[in-house]
Amino acid sequence: MSAQPMPELHGDFEAWTRERLARVERALGDWISTAAPAGSRHGAPAALVSAMRYAVLDGGKRLRPLLVLASHEAAARLGQACEVAALRAACSVELIHAYSLVHDDMPCMDNDVLRRGKPTVHVQFGEASALLAGDALQALAFEFLTPAAGSAVEPESIPDSVQACLCGILARAAGSAGMAGGQAIDLASVGQPLSEAQLREMHQLKTGALLQASVVMGAHCAQAPARVLAALKDYGAAIGLAFQVVDDILDVTADSATLGKTAGKDADNEKPTYVSLMGLQASRDYAHNLHAQALQALDASGLPDTATLRALAGMVVHRAH
Amino acid sequence: MSAQPMPELHGDFEAWTRERLARVERALGDWISTAAPAGSRHGAPAALVSAMRYAVLDGGKRLRPLLVLASHEAAARLGQACEVAALRAACSVELIHAYSLVHDDMPCMDNDVLRRGKPTVHVQFGEASALLAGDALQALAFEFLTPAAGSAVEPESIPDSVQACLCGILARAAGSAGMAGGQAIDLASVGQPLSEAQLREMHQLKTGALLQASVVMGAHCAQAPARVLAALKDYGAAIGLAFQVVDDILDVTADSATLGKTAGKDADNEKPTYVSLMGLQASRDYAHNLHAQALQALDASGLPDTATLRALAGMVVHRAH
Numbered sequence: 001m002s003a004q005p006m007p008e009l010h011g012d013f014e015a016w017t018r019e020r021l022a023r024v025e026r027a028l029g030d031w032i033s034t035a036a037p038a039g040s041r042h043g044a045p046a047a048l049v050s051a052m053r054y055a056v057l058d059g060g061k062r063l064r065p066l067l068v069l070a071s072h073e074a075a076a077r078l079g080q081a082c083e084v085a086a087l088r089a090a091c092s093v094e095l096i097h098a099y100s101l102v103h104d105d106m107p108c109m110d111n112d113v114l115r116r117g118k119p120t121v122h123v124q125f126g127e128a129s130a131l132l133a134g135d136a137l138q139a140l141a142f143e144f145l146t147p148a149a150g151s152a153v154e155p156e157s158i159p160d161s162v163q164a165c166l167c168g169i170l171a172r173a174a175g176s177a178g179m180a181g182g183q184a185i186d187l188a189s190v191g192q193p194l195s196e197a198q199l200r201e202m203h204q205l206k207t208g209a210l211l212q213a214s215v216v217m218g219a220h221c222a223q224a225p226a227r228v229l230a231a232l233k234d235y236g237a238a239i240g241l242a243f244q245v246v247d248d249i250l251d252v253t254a255d256s257a258t259l260g261k262t263a264g265k266d267a268d269n270e271k272p273t274y275v276s277l278m279g280l281q282a283s284r285d286y287a288h289n290l291h292a293q294a295l296q297a298l299d300a301s302g303l304p305d306t307a308t309l310r311a312l313a314g315m316v317v318h319r320a321h
Numbered sequence: 322m323s324a325q326p327m328p329e330l331h332g333d334f335e336a337w338t339r340e341r342l343a344r345v346e347r348a349l350g351d352w353i354s355t356a357a358p359a360g361s362r363h364g365a366p367a368a369l370v371s372a373m374r375y376a377v378l379d380g381g382k383r384l385r386p387l388l389v390l391a392s393h394e395a396a397a398r399l400g401q402a403c404e405v406a407a408l409r410a411a412c413s414v415e416l417i418h419a420y421s422l423v424h425d426d427m428p429c430m431d432n433d434v435l436r437r438g439k440p441t442v443h444v445q446f447g448e449a450s451a452l453l454a455g456d457a458l459q460a461l462a463f464e465f466l467t468p469a470a471g472s473a474v475e476p477e478s479i480p481d482s483v484q485a486c487l488c489g490i491l492a493r494a495a496g497s498a499g500m501a502g503g504q505a506i507d508l509a510s511v512g513q514p515l516s517e518a519q520l521r522e523m524h525q526l527k528t529g530a531l532l533q534a535s536v537v538m539g540a541h542c543a544q545a546p547a548r549v550l551a552a553l554k555d556y557g558a559a560i561g562l563a564f565q566v567v568d569d570i571l572d573v574t575a576d577s578a579t580l581g582k583t584a585g586k587d588a589d590n591e592k593p594t595y596v597s598l599m600g601l602q603a604s605r606d607y608a609h610n611l612h613a614q615a616l617q618a619l620d621a622s623g624l625p626d627t628a629t630l631r632a633l634a635g636m637v638v639h640r641a642h
Contacts, residue, residue: 171462
C-alpha cells in the first residue's frame with residue numbers, strides 16, 4: 001500500500017483538532033495552578049509556578065496530547081472509554097515534552113534563546129529557575145496521572161491498573177532508555193559520523209519514544225485489547241520516526257520564522273541528520289514510506305474508525321511538503 | 322513525654338541497618354543497569370548510565386530507604402507485608418534524592434565541586450550529562466515503582482493500587498509543592514530575612530516532603546490502616562523538620578571532613594538557617610522537641626513494634642550532639 005493523499009475528512013479533522021486543543025489548553029491552565037496553588041500553605045512557590053506555566057502554556061502544536069486523545073477515542077470503540085484518564089494522560093505527555101525543551105534550551109545543552117517565538121525559560125527566569133521548573137514539570141506529569149484524594153478528579157475515576165500502567169509507560173518513555181537516553185546520544189554525537197541505524201536509534205529514543213508512548217497511553221486509557229495495542233504501538237513507532245525525518249528536512253528547507261526556532265541549526269552544529277546522511281530526496285521518500293507504514297498499522301488494528309489517527313499521521317508528514 | 326535516651330536495642334539496630342543497607346545497595350546496583358541495559362537495542366546509552374550510577378552508588382547514608390523499610394516492617398504488623406514493593410519504594414526515594422543532589426550541585430545552583438568526598442557529577446561528566454543524568458534518575462524512580470512485564474519483578478507482585486499510590490505520593494513529594502518547590506524558595510531566599518514560619522515552610526518542602534514521603538510510602542506498601550498512616554505521617558513530618566534543624570546546627574559546629582561537604586557554606590552564602598534565626602542553643606532545644614514529637618506519634622500509632630523507627634529518629638537527631 002502506498003502513502004495516502006491527505007484525508008478527505010479535512011473539515012471534520014479541523015473541528016476535532018480545534019475542540020481537543022481547547023480542552024487540553026484549558027486543562028493545562030487549570031491544573032498547573034490547581035496542582036500547585038501559589039501562596040497556599042505547603043503549596044508551590046508562585047515564582048516556580050510562573051516559570052512552569054510559561055514553559056507549558058500558550059505555545060506548541062500539542063501533537064502529543066492530540067495523539068493520546070485520538071488513540072483513546074479510536075481504541076474506545078473496542079475497549080472502554082475513560083475521558084478523564086485520556087485528558088490527564090494527554091496533559092502529562094505534554095508536561096514531559098515541555099520540561100525536555102526547557103532543559104534542552106539551557107546554556108549547557110543547546111543554548112537556545114528563542115522557543116516558539118518567545119525568550120526561552122532560562123532567559124526569562126534565570127538558569128536555576130529553568131532547571132527547577134523542568135524538574136517540577138517532570139514530577140507534575142506523574143501527579144497528573146495519579147489524582148489525589150480531594151483533587152478535582154477523584155482517584156477512583158481512573159482504575160488503579162490504568163494509573164499504574166500509564167505511570168510505567170511514561171517513565172520509560174521519558175527516562176534513560178527513552179527521551180533522556182536519546183538526548184545523551186545526541187549530545188555525544190555532535191561532530192561524529194553516525195550510521196543510519198545509529199541515527200534511527202537516537203531518534204527512536206529522543207523523540208520517538210514519547211510520541212509512541214502518547215499513542216500507547218491513549219489506548220491503555222481505553223483498556224484496549226492486546227491486538228489493538230500492538231497495532232497502535234507500530235503506528236506510534238512509524239510516526240515517531242517520520243516526525244524526526246521531517247524535522248531534519250524542515251531544518252534545511254524552512255526559514256526560522258516558519259519554524260519558530262533557529263533554522264539550519266543542526267547543520268551548523270554538525271549534528272548528524274537524515275538529510276546529511278541520505279540527502280534531501282531520499283529523506284522525503286523515507287518519510288513517505290514511514291507514513292505508509294503508519295497507515296498499514298492502523299489497517300491491521302481492526303479498529304472500526306481510525307480517521308483521526310490517519311489525519312494526524314498526515315499532519316506529521318505533510319508539514320514538510 | 323520528653324525526648325528519649327538513645328534506644329537500648331543498639332546492637333539490634335546496627336545489625337538491622339547493616340543488613341537493610343546491603344539489600345538497598347545491591348538492588349540499586351542491579352536495577353540501575355537492569356532497567357537501562359547499556360548497549361542493548363533501544364537501551365540506555367552507556368555514558369548516561371555511568372553518570373547515573375556514579376550519582377547513586379557508593380555513597381550516602383541511605384536514610385530515606387531505611388525509613389521506607391522500617392516503616393513498612395512496622396506497619397506490616399497491622400497490615401500486609403509486601404517486601405518487593407518496599408524495596409522498590411526504598412530505592413525510588415533514593416533516586417529522587419540523588420537526582421536532586423546532582424542538579425543542586427550544578428554551577429547554576431549551588432556550584433559545588435565535592436559531594437561525599439568525590440567530584441560532583443557535573444565536574445566528573447560535564448554539565449550537560451549531569452543535567453540529563455538527573456532527569457533520567459527522576460524518571461527511573463517511577464520506573465522502579467511500576468515494574469514492567471518481563472522485568473525481574475513481575476508487575477503482578479505489587480498490587481496496582483499500591484503502585485498508583487506510591488507514584489502519586491512520590492511525585493507530590495518531589496514536585497513543585499514538595500522538594501522542587503522548596504529548592505525554589507531556597508533559591509529566592511539567599512540574603513533575604515525569613516521568619517521562622519517561612520523557614521519551616523521552606524524546609525518542609527525542600528527536605529521534609531521526601532523524608533515524610535519515605536515513611537508514608539513504606540506504610541502504604543504494607544497497606545496500613547488509616548490510623549497507622551496518619552500517625553506515621555506525623556512521625557515523618559517531625560523527623561523531616563528535625564533533620565534540617567540538625568543540618569543547620571552541623572553547618573556551624575562540624576568541620577568539612579566530618580560533613581563530607583563544605584562546612585559553613587550556608588552562613589557564607591547568607592542563607593537563612595535555624596541557627597542564624599534562633600541561635601545555637603534554641604536550635605538544639607527545637608531538635609530535641611521535634612524528636613519527642615516523633616516518638617509521641619509512634620506511641621499514637623498503635624503499632625506493636627516501633628523500635629527501629631524510634632532508633633532512626635534518634636539517628637537523625639543525635640548526629641548533632
